Amino acid sequence: MVHxxxxxxxLALRFDGDGRMWVVEMRxxxxxxxxTGEEEPIGRISIHEDTNNDGVCDKTSVxxxxxxxxxxxxxxxxxxxxxxxxxxxxxENVNGKAGKMTVIDENYTQGGNVEHRxxxxxxxxxxxxxxxxxxxxxxxxxxxxxxxxxxxxGQWGMAHDNYGRLYYxxxxxxxxxxxxLPNTLRRNPNYLLDRGHFKHISYRDKLYPARITPGxxxxxxxxIDENGYLTAATGAAGAVAYRGDQFPPEFRDTALxxxxxxxxxxxxxxxxxxGLLSGEHLMGEREFLAxxxxxxxxxxxxxxxxxxxxxxxxxxxxxxHKHYLTKYLREHITHRKLESHPxxxxxxxxxxxxxxxxPQPRMLGKKAVALVPLLxxxxxxxxxxxxxxxxxxxxxAAIPALTELASDVSKPLGQIHALWTLEGLGEVNLTAxxxxxxxxxxxxxxxAMRLAxxxxxxxxxxxxxxxxxxxxxSRSGAVVQRQLAACLGRLPxxxxxxxxxxxx
Numbered sequence: 401m402v403h404x405x406x407x408x409x410x411l412a413l414r415f416d417g418d419g420r421m422w423v424v425e426m427r428x429x430x431x432x433x434x435x436t437g438e439e440e441p442i443g444r445i446s447i448h449e450d451t452n453n454d455g456v457c458d459k460t461s462v463x464x465x466x467x468x469x470x471x472x473x474x475x476x477x478x479x480x481x482x483x484x485x486x487x488x489x490x491x492e493n494v495n496g497k498a499g500k501m502t503v504i505d506e507n508y509t510q511g512g513n514v515e516h517r518x519x520x521x522x523x524x525x526x527x528x529x530x531x532x533x534x535x536x537x538x539x540x541x542x543x544x545x546x547x548x549x550x551x552x553x554g555q556w557g558m559a560h561d562n563y564g565r566l567y568y569x570x571x572x573x574x575x576x577x578x579x580x581l582p583n584t585l586r587r588n589p590n591y592l593l594d595r596g597h598f599k600h601i602s603y604r605d606k607l608y609p610a611r612i613t614p615g616x617x618x619x620x621x622x623x624i625d626e627n628g629y630l631t632a633a634t635g636a637a638g639a640v641a642y643r644g645d646q647f648p649p650e651f652r653d654t655a656l657x658x659x660x661x662x663x664x665x666x667x668x669x670x671x672x673x674x675g676l677l678s679g680e681h682l683m684g685e686r687e688f689l690a691x692x693x694x695x696x697x698x699x700x701x702x703x704x705x706x707x708x709x710x711x712x713x714x715x716x717x718x719x720x721h722k723h724y725l726t727k728y729l730r731e732h733i734t735h736r737k738l739e740s741h742p743x744x745x746x747x748x749x750x751x752x753x754x755x756x757x758x759p760q761p762r763m764l765g766k767k768a769v770a771l772v773p774l775l776x777x778x779x780x781x782x783x784x785x786x787x788x789x790x791x792x793x794x795x796x797a798a799i800p801a802l803t804e805l806a807s808d809v810s811k812p813l814g815q816i817h818a819l820w821t822l823e824g825l826g827e828v829n830l831t832a833x834x835x836x837x838x839x840x841x842x843x844x845x846x847x848a849m850r851l852a853x854x855x856x857x858x859x860x861x862x863x864x865x866x867x868x869x870x871x872x873x874s875r876s877g878a879v880v881q882r883q884l885a886a887c888l889g890r891l892p893x894x895x896x897x898x899x900x901x902x903x904x
Contacts, residue, residue: 401710401749402448402457408743410712412519412557412700414475415781417763417789419705421448421457422480423747424470429514429714431742433733435722438514443467445482447496448747453760455749464491464498469514474521474529477792481521481529483508488521488538504538504545513723515571519556523788525564525816526582527824532558532568537582550583551597557638557700561670562780562813563843564820565677567639567655572632574602574657575639575668577677581850584886601655601679602668604632609662610690615732616661617724635661635719638700638712641670643780646707647752655679656688656709658698660719664690665698665711675842675879689750694736703781706757708749715744761785768795772802775821776814783817791824799827806848807835815844819851830859837866842879845870849880849887857892864895871899 402421412424427442444465448457464482472483479492481504488508492499509517512533520531529538532554539546554568554576561567566578576598585591612628616635625631638658642651656667667688668679689698689711697714704710717738720729733739751757758779763771763786774786790798798821805811805818815836822828828851836848849870852863871884888900 401455401747402460403746404715404744406448406457406460407446407745407747409714409716410745410747411470411714412472413702413710413712413747414473415702415705415761415785416475417761417785419450419760421710421747422446422463422473422475423448423712424473424482425745426469426471426514427743428469429716429742430718430721432739433718433722433725433730438722439468439485441466441468443470445470445473445480450760455757461496463493463496471514471517471519472521472531474523475788476523483519483521483531485509485514485517505547513721515721515724516555520554520558520568522558522560522566523784524560524566524582525784525787525820527791527820528582530558530566530582532556550586551578553578553598554639555637557640559640559701559703561641561655562643563816563846565641567641569636569639569657571635571637573600573604574633574636574666575600575655575679577601577655577670579676580882581846584850584883587886587890599677601670601677602657602666602681605666605681606631607633607659607662607664607666608685608687608690609664610687611663611692611694613662615694615729615736615738617720617726617729630659630662633657633659633662635659638698640701640703640709642709643703644707644709644758645778646755646757648755651752656701658701658711660697660699660714662690663692663694663696663698664688665701674877675882694738695744703779704749705761705779705781705785706749706751706759707779707781708751708757711748711750713746713748715746716742718742763789768793768798769801772798772805772818775802775805775817776808776811783813787817787821787824790821794825796825796827799825799829802827803829803832803835806832807838809839809841809844812839812841812844815839815841816847819844819847823851823854828854830855830862833863834866837863837870842877845880846883849883853887853890860891861895864891864899868899 408427428440445463449459469485474481488505490502518534522530535552537550555570559567613630641655664687669682700712702710768790771786802818
């Protein structure tokens, strides 16, 4: 898709509404085993474009350079948010070049080496911006940025599924996933078990590299088998839930993560039973993607506008940071000449061979109301991007169409996004919530109940008969019953509390 010299040491990317790829390049990462010059301000954010839609980027420009270890990016309104080595910035986009830069948070990252600093900048379904290696989230409210506590999640990379569950990992396990919408439990100040919100769906599972993997620090801890193969994750990163429409249906309930020390990408099939998620590796003794090239260092995965997956490959001899290089690994680096060529990089598109790629989007500059139908698109990237662009526009003209979509029970994913788009605009209304509560989809009902809490008291009270009916349905399932319990205690009505007591 794109490779050096156009990109060097790519870590993260985002696609804008016209399908252009914005890439974060940490060009100074570990140029040698001592990390000499790693804080030199040579990092950058670049823009890559496929101008003729032949599947290959043929135009590259630099949006912002001279950066010290940049790590994350989010497209936001008329610019970008980017996470630096210490601070979080907003940078205006002036015709593809960086304009005014504003510090949003002086303490975006605090202490720790490059492997253990905040990253991600993931715009969630609920319109908050989440981060890995962090217990805070961000949102602009009435023109001011709010930094709020959330559960501590992950180490490198973040994503979500179609229902707003956050996916993340740490280096020694594959994927954790939230079982509830973010901050559901945290809203109760008496709930002290901060670990109760997540589930491992890939934990210390056996790996199947395509080559021997002696170049890992933990080889002496039993992580490498008698044949020289890494047996379980030691550098997992970049978890993603596949939400595209280019792979066959059997691949759509899947999640993936990178293991750069083993030069592979693993796929996990995700099951939902009564609202609880679990994962299983179903590919036998092989991986979704594995390379015999020791420099293949996949670190992040992203759903793309064309329905495929994109993989950022640092293509770097040294993947372990200097703070964790053992004597053994330093000797391996020298023996394998892995300090050579420190500024390479590739970004791959992963597609299903027999299916065509989806069309290139053309969302930028469109009126918000024209984007509303895209909230029901088969590709999750389109739904997310349409939601974000509508909210960023602040255009109230889209409210009637959003309210109508929120009531369209034939399009459950569209209903979910319409509801949260209304929330992002500050326009949650009784018509939209009442229409969504007619759905039989548990996740539509979940979002509708969550957002019913934002209605004026008189409107919220009118929903009690519907909520009473949901509480009495024996087949409504745990997704609905959990959210109902969380919702009822926050509605301004004695009847709500009585119903909560009966339902508990």
